[in-house]
Amino acid sequence: MTDATTSLSPQDGALHRQAVNSPARVLFASLVGTTIEFFDFYVYATAAVIIFPHLFFPAADPTSAMLQSLATFSIAFFARPLGAVIFGHFGDRIGRKATLVAALMTMGISTVVIGLLPTYSTIGVVAPLLLALCRFGQGLGLGGAWGGAV
Secondary structure: OOOOOOOOOOOHHHHHHHHHOOOOHHHHHHHHHHHHHHHHHHHHHHHHOOOOOHHHHOOHHHHHHHHHHHHHHHHHHHHHHHHHHHHHHHHHHHHHHHHHHHHHHHHHHHHHHHHHHOOOHOOHHHHHHHHHHHHHHHHHHHHOOOOOOH
């Protein structure tokens, strides 16, 4: 009876070594994913100051609308540690690659949904609530990608 490790040919061993991700490749993939997510994060900051007060909040008081818009920006800062804990837990259980993809998808889907949200004039107070929920999703995704990348 032969052992499975002794029956491998040199070509099989080379294929096995190529399948394992090198630290440089993992670092590059994490860098790209985190860069994309931080870009989304800062684009939201710009939109929260310029566009969102006019779209998602009552126009009666511009200062109040600006402060409410900036409050939605801050929601992601509270969600980031939670995202790191959640995605870190699942990263230990099912693997970092799968959780990195899930974190990127969470951030991407939240960003796309923000772009598709109806405005305050269309659905009223539900618009800022949905915006806050999407922003929470962005924070979860960023925290998960950052925690997994580190």
